[in-house]
Amino acid sequence: MPLVNAKEMLTKAKEGHYAVGQFNINNLEWTKAILLTAQELGSPVILGVSEGAGKYMCGYKTVVGMVNGMLEELNITVPVALHLDHGSYEGAKACIEAGFSSIMFDGSHYPIDENVAKTKELVAICNEKGLSIEAEVGSIGGEEDGVVGMGECADPKECKMIADLGVTMLAAGIGNIHGKYPENWPGLSFETLDAVQQLTGKMPLVLHGGTGIPADMIKKAISLGVSKINVNTECQLAFAAATREYIEAGKDQQGKGFDPRKLLAPGFEAIKATVKEKMELFGSVGKA
Ligand code: 13P
Numbered sequence: 001m002p003l004v005n006a007k008e009m010l011t012k013a014k015e016g017h018y019a020v021g022q023f024n025i026n027n028l029e030w031t032k033a034i035l036l037t038a039q040e041l042g043s044p045v046i047l048g049v050s051e052g053a054g055k056y057m058c059g060y061k062t063v064v065g066m067v068n069g070m071l072e073e074l075n076i077t078v079p080v081a082l083h084l085d086h087g088s089y090e091g092a093k094a095c096i097e098a099g100f101s102s103i104m105f106d107g108s109h110y111p112i113d114e115n116v117a118k119t120k121e122l123v124a125i126c127n128e129k130g131l132s133i134e135a136e137v138g139s140i141g142g143e144e145d146g147v148v149g150m151g152e153c154a155d156p157k158e159c160k161m162i163a164d165l166g167v168t169m170l171a172a173g174i175g176n177i178h179g180k181y182p183e184n185w186p187g188l189s190f191e192t193l194d195a196v197q198q199l200t201g202k203m204p205l206v207l208h209g210g211t212g213i214p215a216d217m218i219k220k221a222i223s224l225g226v227s228k229i230n231v232n233t234e235c236q237l238a239f240a241a242a243t244r245e246y247i248e249a250g251k252d253q254q255g256k257g258f259d260p261r262k263l264l265a266p267g268f269e270a271i272k273a274t275v276k277e278k279m280e281l282f283g284s285v286g287k288a
Contacts, residue, residue, distance in 0.1 A: 001071065003101040005132035006081040006228070007168050009044040010204035013227040018283030019218075021210070022046035023275055024085060024232035026053050028066065029264050030239075033271040035070055038078050041276060043284040045078065046102070048085040048230060049095075060084075060098035068099075078288035081132065085230070089118050096125060104134035104171070112137075112158050116165065123166045134228075135162045138173030140208040156195040163200040169228055171206035172196045174221075179233050181212045188217050190224060197225035204228060211237075215281055222283065231278055235271045242270035 006020070013020050025031045025047050038045035049063055057063050067082050083102035084095040092103045105122050107115035119135045126133040138154025154172040163170050174196075175189040188207075197205060204227035207213075211233040213221075218229065246266045251257045279285050 001077050001079065003068065003071065003082050003099075004079045005130060005168070006046055006083065006102045006134075007132045009046075009079050009081065010132075010169055010227045011202075012287065013044075013284070014202060014204045014225065016283075016287065017222060018287060019207075019222050019227050019229045020044050020046055020284050020287075021275070021278050021282050022048040022083060022085070022206075022228055022230040023235060023278075024048040024050060024053065024230070025057075025063075026236075027057065029268045030235065030271060031067060031070060032074070033268050034275050035074055035076050035080065037272045037275040037279070038080065038288075039074070039076050041279050041285045042288045043078060043279045043286070044080070044288050045279075045284075046081045046083050046228065048083050048232065049100075050085045050232075051087065051091045054084075054091075054095075060095050060100065064099040083132075083134070085232075086136075089122070092122055093125075096129060096131060100131065102132040102134070102168075104136065106136045106171075108136040108139040108173070112161065116161060119162055119167065120165050126168075127166065132168035134169045134171055134206055135165070135167040136171040136173075137162050140171070140173050141175075141177030142179040142209060153189050153192040154196060156192070156199050159196045160199040163203045167203075169204040169206050170196075170200060171208055174207075176207060176209040176213070178209045179211065181209075188213070188221060190220060193221060193224045193226070200225075206230065210234070210278070218281055229278070229282055231274075234278075235274050238270035238274045239267035242266035 023034045081102045086106040174192045206228040207226045210229045210231035
């Protein structure tokens with residue numbers, strides 16, 4: 001099945017009280033692992049690409065070519081959206097041109113009026129071209145591609161202003177951060193999430209920083225309107241640990257263990273296992 005935008009899968013998720021995972025991709029192994037797991041579990045999926053990862057993979061056109069090729073050659077029939085993660089205004093336009101099916105415009109660092117103006121312009125372009133668009137209010141903490149956010153809680157009224165522009169889904173800061181959570185992390189602000197959901201109604205809400213959020217908090221967030229959950233670091237940690245184990249066991253020095261197809265296989269399987277665990281937790285299995 002060709003790429004789809006994320007609107008239908010997220011509308012269904014919000015109505016059905018489950019969430020679709022956005023898993024960030026970094027290379028061929030990542031992309032293949034996520035697509036195969038989604039297909040095996042009959043789950044819709046969103047492939048996230050940060051601007052840094054896009055650059056690393058030789059640019060957005062390369063990413064689009066790789067993903068489209070895999071959808072066809074791996075016979076992927078579940079709905080797959082290819083989504084720019086935390087895009088700048090220029091990055092969003094480049095991805096629209098390159099053939100992404102969904103974009104995120106992260107204008108959370110602009111004053112709200114500028115965030116509104118730029119989001120509005122991109123909503124019009126996405127509507128015309130049939131793409132879905134995610135906007136963000138209240139910066140998500142932690143570090144991503146060198147940008148460090150403060151992990152603030154969004155103002156629900158500002159969320160409503162952005163939601164009313166016609167975005168497909170909305171990321172609101174609720175005390176979540178990218179990367180590992182510190183020991184003294186107070187947890188998600190369900191009070192903020194509830195207030196955002198009350199004002200934005202049917203709008204699918206997005207939870208960034210999915211790595212390391214305890215299962216009970218994930219379930220509660222879904223019950224309060226979260227329909228898309230982003231996971232990146234957890235796949236990276238799983239890949240690194242499995243690769244480390246392979247090399248520390250000296251397997252790369254046995255036979256043809258140095259062949260990248262063997263060397264990268266444990267990490268590939270570890271990504272698959274992580275994605276499976278998340279899809280089961282988010283409730284998206286069998287929802288394709
Ligand atoms: P983590 O790296 O914490 O899983 O966050 C991913 C994310 O939110 C991507 O936008």
